[in-house]
Amino acid sequence: MNNILHYNYGWKWISKIIIFYQMETLGFQHRKLSDSNVQHPYKKWTKKTEREYIIFWICTGLLVATMGIGSIPDIMSVPDAVELYTHLGYPSYLLPYLGIAKLLGIAAIFAPGFPRTKEAAYAGFTFDVSGPFMQVSLSAIQ
Template sequence: MTGWTRDRRYAYWSATIFICAEGVVGGIWDIARIHYVRDLVTHLGYPTYFLVLLGVWKVLGAVVLLAPRVPLVKEWAYAGTFFVYTGAMVSHLTTGYALSELWILSVLTVLTVLSWALRPDNRRLRGVQPVTSG
């Protein structure tokens, strides 16, 4: 585990746990179509049935990011998470609705990228070089 310092481990797990917690809680809220989420999605122009699909994928993605091994599936989960947050930002900007949520979507996007970049070697695809500074 070259370069896997205590600080890097702490940063990785902090970002990952936060992203996964949001994925599980947000996914459950989406699946349940709670009033706030349903209204938000409707104002953004999406049908409410989209919430169930999105919610299921969020929960499954969070589980995969926490699970050991399965690096290829993790890559898909990271990509999906990134697309959810950046897509939500574009939806908010395009419609001009609930722009106050852009800051949290930006933070979640950054945390997703951090988790991906800082993940340990055993959570990476073979042949993919780790991100290094210098």
């Protein structure tokens, strides 16, 4: 116990706990702290899984930034956004609902735990992007 308290100080300790919890929710297996040959569980992960973990969070950050920026005009019902949605055939009252749903999806992705909620948020983002994409691409064919 003294080794753990000696090693962990301040924000470094908090960030290690957050990263450990996120990697645990992603399904990475780790050894218990009680094992005598392991100082802390990060030693088991290889460089490849750390790299994949970093790539995952970069992609997630880009997705969240895109959805967050896109939700602001939807919530405010900006005239350009209303025009775009009416051009695609969607009713204008759907815009604030979609903007709030995007913000709730962002909150679900960053919330610790709740893997089914995160899965639903990613599915909602997929539907939000693929629906209008398919509609525009199919209307261009006709």
